Amino acid sequence: MTMTVVADALKKRGFRVTAPRIRIFNVLQKASYPMSVQEVKMGTKGVDTVTVYRTLEAFKRVGLVAQVDLQLGRALYELKEGKSDHHHIVCVSCKKIEDFTGCDYQPIAQQALKQSKGFTKIINHSLELFGLCTLCATK
């Protein structure tokens, strides 16, 4: 994902392109795993925590970022790469996180909409697996 894409995505939705937002974007870009607000703040140093919250929320609305809930007591965030959407497996014991791909969610969404009385549009989805990593399983 290029810087221009970010700037355009923001502007298109009426958001401004600012230094803190660019810095936060860069931190997310480097991450190999979804980050917490605190982690993002650490990575940017100088940007206030509140700004991180607000920026991640803005990125989320704009569709640049996905919120990930892994039952860790806090929300995590990661860039939505244009490519195939991936999801996570989390070890319920040591909290190790791994990615996996291959969620064909379109048919599920279609089926859900067909069943639904009150919804007509799906914007996004979350899918997470919880398990025991090989290490923790042997204990």
Next chain:
Amino acid sequence: MTMTVVADALKKRGFRVTAPRIRIFNVLQKASYPMSVQEVKMGTKGVDTVTVYRTLEAFKRVGLVAQVDLQLGRALYELKEGKSDHHHIVCVSCKKIEDFTGCDYQPIAQQALKQSKGFTKIINHSLELFGLCTLCATK
């Protein structure tokens, strides 16, 4: 799900069957949607908030309850009915929640395990859809 199932599930794991736990179970049993800790507390009145937290955690460990994250800033909990597992569609605007069934997650889990280097066992999964309800979509 019967009371006996609850008692057995708890005992089997070394948990005791107590009045607060039974009351909390009953509240969850009546609910038609996943409940927050506060809502459960409201429904039981007399049971301390901390006890609700600890009990829900225990139920979760025992496999009686599922934690549901709908990006609402707090965790929700609902009984895992023995029957087909269901998931939720949430309106990102008004937070309306609806259920849907038909998540065939086994093949996904299998595929994830096949890809994985560090995991060999999946315990459970979460799948939530986020969209706009018909009402909010027209605004």
Next chain:
DNA sequence: ATTCTACTTGCAAATAAATTGCAAGTAGAA
């Protein structure tokens, strides 16, 4: 039924997460 011990509970207090108000700063259109 009584005893005993480990598991539970409630209360208070501490952490941590997320939100809100507001004055000062600034992106970007004019």
Next chain:
DNA sequence: TTCTACTTGCAATTTATTTGCAAGTAGAAT
């Protein structure tokens, strides 16, 4: 360069969740 609406940082709140501990109790053992 100007001007205005969007942003930011700071302080203060609110809300969620966790921890410590003494008193209470389920359930196994007697």
